[in-house]
Amino acid sequence: MAMMEEPLALPSGTVARSRPLGAFSRPRETSGLVTWLTTVDHKKIGIMYGAAALFFLIIGGIAALMIRVQLAVPDSEFLSAEFYNQVFTMHGTVMVFLVVMPIGAAFANYLMPLQVGARDVAFPRINAFSFWVFFFGGLMLNTSWFLGGGADGGWFNYAPNNGIAFSPSNGIDFWNIGLFIAGIGSLTGSVNLITTVLNMRAPGMSLMKTPVFTWMTLVTQFLLLLAIPVLTVAQILLASDRLFGANFFNVEQGADPLLWQHLFWIFGHPEVYLMILPAFGIVSEIIPTFSRKPIFGYPFMVFSGIAIGFMGWGVWAHHMFVSGIGPLSVAAFTVATMFIAVPTGVKILNWLATMWGGKIILNTAMLFSIALVIQFTVGGLSGVSHAMAAHDTQQTDTYYIVAHFHYVLFGGAFFGFIGGMYFWWPKAFGYMLSERIGKLQFWLMVIGFNLTFGPMHILGLQGMPRRMQTYSDAHGFNFWNMAATIGSFILGFSTLMILLNAFVSYRKWVAADRPNVGADPWDARTLEWSIQSPAPDHNFDHDPVVTSLDDFWHRKYQKDENGVLRRVATGDELAQPGNGEGVHLPAPSYWPIVLAGSIPIIGYGVIYSLWLVIPGAVLMMASIYGWALEPADDLDIDDHHDDHAKELETVS
Amino acid sequence: MTDIADSATDVVDDVASADDHAPADHGHDDHGGHHTSLGLSNMKLAMWLFLGSECLLFGALISTFLLSKARFITELVAGNPRVIESIPAGLAEEFIEAGTVEPIYDIPFTSGSSFILLMSSLTMVLAHKAVSEDDDLQTKIWLGATALLGSTFMAGQVYEFTVFYREGIEYGTSLYGSAFYTLTGFHGAHVTGGILMLLSLLVLAFRGKLKSNRAETVELVGLYWHFVDIVWVLIFTIVYLIP
Numbered sequence: 001m002a003m004m005e006e007p008l009a010l011p012s013g014t015v016a017r018s019r020p021l022g023a024f025s026r027p028r029e030t031s032g033l034v035t036w037l038t039t040v041d042h043k044k045i046g047i048m049y050g051a052a053a054l055f056f057l058i059i060g061g062i063a064a065l066m067i068r069v070q071l072a073v074p075d076s077e078f079l080s081a082e083f084y085n086q087v088f089t090m091h092g093t094v095m096v097f098l099v100v101m102p103i104g105a106a107f108a109n110y111l112m113p114l115q116v117g118a119r120d121v122a123f124p125r126i127n128a129f130s131f132w133v134f135f136f137g138g139l140m141l142n143t144s145w146f147l148g149g150g151a152d153g154g155w156f157n158y159a160p161n162n163g164i165a166f167s168p169s170n171g172i173d174f175w176n177i178g179l180f181i182a183g184i185g186s187l188t189g190s191v192n193l194i195t196t197v198l199n200m201r202a203p204g205m206s207l208m209k210t211p212v213f214t215w216m217t218l219v220t221q222f223l224l225l226l227a228i229p230v231l232t233v234a235q236i237l238l239a240s241d242r243l244f245g246a247n248f249f250n251v252e253q254g255a256d257p258l259l260w261q262h263l264f265w266i267f268g269h270p271e272v273y274l275m276i277l278p279a280f281g282i283v284s285e286i287i288p289t290f291s292r293k294p295i296f297g298y299p300f301m302v303f304s305g306i307a308i309g310f311m312g313w314g315v316w317a318h319h320m321f322v323s324g325i326g327p328l329s330v331a332a333f334t335v336a337t338m339f340i341a342v343p344t345g346v347k348i349l350n351w352l353a354t355m356w357g358g359k360i361i362l363n364t365a366m367l368f369s370i371a372l373v374i375q376f377t378v379g380g381l382s383g384v385s386h387a388m389a390a391h392d393t394q395q396t397d398t399y400y401i402v403a404h405f406h407y408v409l410f411g412g413a414f415f416g417f418i419g420g421m422y423f424w425w426p427k428a429f430g431y432m433l434s435e436r437i438g439k440l441q442f443w444l445m446v447i448g449f450n451l452t453f454g455p456m457h458i459l460g461l462q463g464m465p466r467r468m469q470t471y472s473d474a475h476g477f478n479f480w481n482m483a484a485t486i487g488s489f490i491l492g493f494s495t496l497m498i499l500l501n502a503f504v505s506y507r508k509w510v511a512a513d514r515p516n517v518g519a520d521p522w523d524a525r526t527l528e529w530s531i532q533s534p535a536p537d538h539n540f541d542h543d544p545v546v547t548s549l550d551d552f553w554h555r556k557y558q559k560d561e562n563g564v565l566r567r568v569a570t571g572d573e574l575a576q577p578g579n580g581e582g583v584h585l586p587a588p589s590y591w592p593i594v595l596a597g598s599i600p601i602i603g604y605g606v607i608y609s610l611w612l613v614i615p616g617a618v619l620m621m622a623s624i625y626g627w628a629l630e631p632a633d634d635l636d637i638d639d640h641h642d643d644h645a646k647e648l649e650t651v652s
Numbered sequence: 653m654t655d656i657a658d659s660a661t662d663v664v665d666d667v668a669s670a671d672d673h674a675p676a677d678h679g680h681d682d683h684g685g686h687h688t689s690l691g692l693s694n695m696k697l698a699m700w701l702f703l704g705s706e707c708l709l710f711g712a713l714i715s716t717f718l719l720s721k722a723r724f725i726t727e728l729v730a731g732n733p734r735v736i737e738s739i740p741a742g743l744a745e746e747f748i749e750a751g752t753v754e755p756i757y758d759i760p761f762t763s764g765s766s767f768i769l770l771m772s773s774l775t776m777v778l779a780h781k782a783v784s785e786d787d788d789l790q791t792k793i794w795l796g797a798t799a800l801l802g803s804t805f806m807a808g809q810v811y812e813f814t815v816f817y818r819e820g821i822e823y824g825t826s827l828y829g830s831a832f833y834t835l836t837g838f839h840g841a842h843v844t845g846g847i848l849m850l851l852s853l854l855v856l857a858f859r860g861k862l863k864s865n866r867a868e869t870v871e872l873v874g875l876y877w878h879f880v881d882i883v884w885v886l887i888f889t890i891v892y893l894i895p
Contacts, residue, residue: 122694191701199688199697225705233712240834245824247738248720248834253827254727254735259719263712628852 024590026630038588040124043535045131046110047428049102050421052135054499056098059142061492063091068452072485074473084469085152086171090145092155096275097179098138100409101186103417104278105134108193108217110428114528114535115211117202117544122195124586125627126188132596134185140600141178144171151175154467156268157238159249159260164242170607173242176235177603183228183235184599190224193217202527204546208302211526211550212295215302216281219309220274226313227270234263243606261323265316273312275409276376277305279416280347283369286423287351289524290366291358294550297350304343304350311340321392330389337387341380348377364438368419371446372412379407382457397467400460406453415445421498426517429502430534431509437501444494451487455480520571525553529571532578538585541576591630595623699872703879706842710883713835714890720831725752738826743819752895753828756821758812759892765808766888769843772801773881776874783857784867792857795870798877799850802843809840832891839887842880849873 027038036044066087070079079087109131113121121127144150151171153162162172197218201210238260240246247253249260288295295301317325317333351373360366382404386392395401418441425433460466464477471477509515520529527544528535530552548554558568598619605612688694727735729748736744746755779794813833821829853873856862862870 123698187702187705191698191705194701195694195698199690199692199694201689205689225701226708229705229709230712233709233716236834236838237716240830246830246834247824247827248716248830250827252734253738254723254732255827256719256723259716263716266712625852 024594024626026587026589035588037593038128038590040120040128040586040588040592041537042109042113042121042124042127043428043537043539045127046106046108048131049106049109049134052131052138053099053102053106056094056102056138056142057495060091060094060099061495063087063094065488065492067091068485068488070470071481073482074471074475074478076470079469081469082152083149085467086145086150088467089152089154089157089171089175090142090150093141093151093175093179094138095409096155096271097182098134098141100275100413100417102134104220104275104413105131105186105189107213107278107282107417107420107424108220109189111424111528112193112214112217113196113200114427114531114539115214115526116197116200116205117527117540117546118196118200119539119583120586121192122200123192125589125592126192128589128592129596130185130189130192132185132593133188133599134182136596136600137178137181137183137185137603140181140603141174144174144178147174156264157260158264159238159257160251162238162242162260163249173239173607176239176242177606180232180235180239181599181603183232185596186224187228190221190228193221194225197221202544202546205551208299209546209549209551212284212298212301212305213278213281213526216277216284216305219305220277220281223270223274223277223309223312227267227274230263231267231271234260234267237263239606258320258323258325261320262316265319266313268319269316270309270312272408273308276413277308279372279413279420280305282416282420282423283351283372284347285524285526286365286369286419287354288550289423289522290361290363290369291355292361293354293358294525294553295350296353296356297346298549300346301350304346307343308340311336311343315340318387318392321389322396334387334389338384341384341387344380348373348380363422364433364435364442365419365423367439367442368415368422371442372416372419375407375411375415375449379404379409379411383408395460397465398460399456399464399466402466403453403456403460406456410453411449415449418445418495418498423522424528425502426521427528427533427535429506430514430517431505432517432521433498433501434505434508437497437504441494441497441501444490444497448487448489448491448494452484452491453487455484455487459484518572519575520552523556523571525550527552530574531576536578536580538580538583541579541583544576589627589630591623591627595620595627598623693868695868695872696875699875703875706879706883710838710886713838714886717831717835717891720827721753724826724828724831735826739828740820743821750895754895756816756819757892758815761808762812762888762892765805765812766884768801768808769805769881769884772798772805773878775801776877780867780870780874783862783870784864786864788857788860788862791862791870792854795850795854795857799847799854802847802850802877806840806843806847809836813837835887835891839880839883842883846873846877846880849876 027034029035029038036048039045039048066079067084070076070084070087109121109127113119142150148169149171151157151167151174152169153167153172153175157172157175160166197210197214201207207215237246237248241248241250247255249255249257251257284295284301314336315333317329318337321330321333351369355370382400386395386401386404422433422438425431459477459480462475462477464471464475471481517533519532521533522529527546530544531540544551552571552574555574556567556569556571557565560566598616601616601619602613603616605614605616688697690697724735725747728744729751739747743756747753775794775797779791779798782790782794813836816829816832821832823829823833850873853862853870856866
């Protein structure tokens with residue numbers, strides 16, 4: 001009977017095998033590569049986002065280390081000026097778009113449906129499509145290394161520097177088209193995840209009983225939904241200029257190149273917040289768990305996140321104080337920028353208040369979270385002080401700015417992500433990461449990070465411009481540059497230790513005959529810990545019913561007759577047994593990856609030869625129709641319960 | 653093509669035969685999905701979100717057009733020789749005299765095609781009503797009429813582009829040309845996408861697969877279609893009517 005309440009369908013093998021367009025039927029493999037290529041499971045897709053991000057992290061990391069080697073000593077000839085331009089541009093682009101954003105997507109995909117008690121996201125096939133189109137877009141961007149060189153205009157590629165006159169290679173075209181394609185994935189992903197949060201919460205889970213991480217996911221995805229199209233327009237204009245001879249940024253024809261800066265930063269500032277908010281969500285789950293206290297001021301946490309989301313749209317021109325936007329604009333954006341520090345400060349305060357008086361357990365995940373709070377505060381202070389235009393004018397385009405945004409994005413966002421990996425690793429993979437290696441990694445990362453980016457504050461104040469290929473001995477930048485380079489290698493090594501830890505811990509786990517880590521190894525608070533580890537394919541055996549915020553915690557701990565909080569059950573006792581019998585899941589499909597694969601063909605066609613666009617477009621249209629005609633036994637089309645009847649017959 | 657159509661029919665048949673007994677066994681709400689937290693179907697929520705995103709897309713494009721047109725006219729009137737050379741001498745004189753780009757437009761013609769596009773929203777609503785009532789004939793008529801009106805509008809745009817091009821407004825030569833063709837062209841691409849969706853629905857209708865259980869699909873296409881129409885109201889006002 002339980003299954004009668006289940007709205008979802010599992011491929012039970014009885015569905016008539018249909019082959020839309022005579023091509024692919026629903027795949028039936030249960031293991032191997034095909035399951036990953038065709039999966040629509042949000043957990044597998046989340047893991048693939050994470051793996052892809054680590055892959056791109058290595059590319060972006062190598063670029064970073066090349067920059068540091070080049071700058072280690074004065075008058076270095078390690079990289080030519082032309083190649084150096086490509087390396088720092090691609091470093092920034094890859095890290096922002098292909099590392100930090102997808103790691104955020106990885107956590108959102110894996111955790112959010114579990115936290116809201118859903119079987120999957122609202123549109124599982126679109127979810128797979130979002131991943132593949134992001135991945136192919138990222139790969140396409142990186143093929144520019146082999147096809148005449150990468151983009152070389154800085155990660156924000158200001159006009160008119162991004163025009164064909166100043167950047168004649170195809171690098172910026174790849175930047176343009178590759179990110180445009182990856183952006184399609186962000187857009188479809190955001191529609192999907194917002195729909196999931198808003199529409200698929202477990203019975204009883206009102207929005208104000210939703211975990212903070214899920215809230216931050218919602219805000220993040222709204223920012224993506226509304227920011228990506230602005231970048232898309234900027235890229236369309238630039239592509240029209242570069243490839244089809246339009247004049248949007250052609251100063252000779254009277255165009256105003258400042259348009260690019262406005263469009264880019266209207267996208268770019270929400271982008272900054274959508275990179276950090278997922279990490280804020282992650283530490284908002286970790287800190288209460290290891291302080292043994294509920295999060296302090298939950299509604300403030302939620303509303304400050306929303307406030308950041310709204311205000312993030314009104315501060316973009318603080319990136320442009322030296323662009324000549326006029327005193328009135330400067331004043332307005334100064335005030336707005338100062339205001340946006342308030343909700344961020346609220347969050348910092350709430351994390352501190354959560355820890356205050358708690359029984360703090362200093363394990364690796366918690367250490368990374370505390371490091372986020374401290375390092376993000378440093379980066380936030382160096383950031384908000386730039387709201388003052390005079391200060392900004394002094395520091396802009398120096399290493400001080402480089403230090404600032406690495407403190408927020410690496411010291412903040414990335415530290416939070418690593419902490420989140422330690423925290424949720426047992427849930428995703430069924431074994432714990434080694435705490436010993438983890439703590440070693442933590443301390444090496446803290447040392448490496450601060451040694452790399454701390455000195456950049458000093459270098460910036462000394463006047464070292466960013467993006468300078470080299471400097472002379474007489475500048476006096478030698479010592480701190482060398483220090484930063486040493487730090488960067490410590491940082492690079494310690495970042496990779498997450499992979500080392502995963503490998504070593506896995507070997508140990510296998511050697512110990514795969515002991516069960518239990519559903520709830522951290523005695524945590526949210527619904528994802530109420531199912532077995534690793535999370536079973538079907539997530540929940542039955543819909544959890546939620547009565548309060550941190551419902552799972554309140555089922556474990558209740559007040560006795562004297563009003564003393566006592567543990568009444570362990571997480572393992574309460575956890576759902578993971579019996580997926582009779583549960584119906586959306587079936588895997590080839591179409592998402594085929595459709596995603598057709599888009600870069602069009603992309604290459606736009607750059608090289610419009611003839612190539614034709615096969616790409618034909619494949620795209622065929623995939624769209626193939627997708628739409630695929631027998632619907634998953635959630636993502638309107639007749640999703642069509643073959644339920646057959647399923648029901650089989651099961652009953 | 654027949655292959656594709658055949659396999660499509662097979663699939664739809666499978667789906668339809670499953671549909672026959674699904675609701676009886678199922679006991680859930682009859683269509684449009686499961687219980688959702690907001691009581692709004694996932695597809696509809698997703699469509700609204702997508703349209704929200706589209707607002708920003710067209711917002712940025714319209715802003716770009718306004719800025720580019722203003723810069724173009726300013727530079728033209730100020731006598732920037734490069735800008736003057738970017739369009740034929742006759743047009744340049746007319747533009748400078750008027751102080752706007754208005755002389756290029758044929759307002760009565762575009763008003764006509766705008767009226768046609770807006771009327772297609774009416775037929776779209778009628779199509780949705782017909783499909784909700786399982787009125788097959790009217791469904792086909794109104795879906796077809798919507799697609800036809802949309803196509804007429806597109807024909808008008810193609811004609812207009814041709815006229816502009818012949819008069820010397822080219823995509824690559826002047827800033828105004830780039831801005832005009834990009835904004836209106838993007839809108840045209842959206843209309844074309846809508847026409848494709850309508851034709852797909854029409855194929856379903858002629859195969860007898862478009863019944864009231866798929867009314868929401870028609871409604872979603874309708875949402876998109878109305879959105880594209882509303883955007884045109886903005887574009888028509890901003891590009892054509894405001895000097």
